[in-house]
Amino acid sequence: MNFETMISQMTGGMTETIGIFAWTLVFSLPFGLLIAFGRMSKYKWLSTIVKLYISIMRGTPLMLQLLVVFFGPYYLFRISMGGSWRFISIIIGFTLNYGAYFAEIFRSGIESMPIGQYEAAKLLGYSRIQTFFMIIFPQVIKRILPAMANEIITLVKDTSLAFSIAYMEMFTIAKQIAAANTTFVPFVIAAVFYYVFNLLVAGVIGLMEKKLNYYH
């Protein structure tokens, strides 16, 4: 197999990998914020449940979680899922897992905000929702961006775990081509791909940090 065919076969995998990455972010960021609210809830039962959830998600392997989500419907309820389930279950699995990590980052950011910001907003007549989304959250984003960057870069690499349920993303395809042609080249291509992907992600986050540098 020549280099071009290899690349063209792997391009499909790259698209899938980028898809897993993007959809996971789209769902896990809002989900993480929601989890963070639950974790900070004044209702003890809710914060306890959410705390347990976060510790399970962080304390068990992501690969295992992906398997559980993928096979769960069948093993537990004997329900056969459709053909797109493989992809959907991956996004669900990643979202459940990354949501937990993001939640802890959101929480630490929100809890680091000085109480005076809330009090000033209250005195000026802002509603609680306005206070959070206009005053608190924009400042939280600036505070948590470095921690978020770490997590998001880990996500780029973690997308390869989708191979555990034989999803045709970048890594799975690279492995197949390498095995079929007894060549090392697909791994090199995969490595370059992940590396460049990460550089781009880090670059985008760097730009965001710069953009938020207008205040201290």
Add this chain to the structure above:
Amino acid sequence: MYYLEINHLRKSFGDLEVLSDISLTLEQGKVLAIIGPSGSGKSTLLRCATYLERMDGGDLTYLGEKAVNMDEKGNSVYAKPAKLKEIQQNFGLVFQNFNLFPHFSVIKNIMHPLIKVQKKSKEEAKEIARKLLEKMGLSEKENSYPYQLSGGQQQRVSIARALALNPKVLFFDEPTSALDPELTGEILKVIRELASEHMTMVIVTHEMNFAKNVADYVIFMDKGVIVEEGSPDQIFTSDNPRTKEFLGKFD
């Protein structure tokens, strides 16, 4: 009608009673200074009057409108949220450490509440903000961010922000305590100017000369009670041993 009226205010944190039976009234255009040693409950009093702390007992009235009522046992009963919100428009608070919004420019700090809370148009908000910044001598700083300003300038912005909402009563909690000594003068000058325009104000301060010169009425608090109150002349020439001892520390 009093602009502000508080009766039999009680407040505890756990077992610690911080305010016991505080009553005061304030007429339109008057300046009330509250003095007293650290921990006497001055901030807590202001925070109760501005809803930042919940009163345990007593009532709270602005311009004849009851924000907090008293039941027959003297316990506080708060009005409905909508009513509280409506009454809240009557007062503003200037904090010791400014609490400006660091991600907003100076002018946005002032305009944003006008637009988002009072639903004013952008143009109207800008006009109000510019006028106040000019009054505070900060016209050329409108596009700066809070971190680029001195403490005194930040405090002037926070006063402008509070004034923009056009409160009937403005509270100050030690507005100069976080400032370097050479910067306190500019804030005191602004407050003096507001007093000459008959702004109704309650000022907690450690600046005794300022209290003496600007206030119409002075309350001396200690350990959660009002020890003595009266005109500045009465308080600053008082024979009360506790008042004398406290004021003696400032000579």
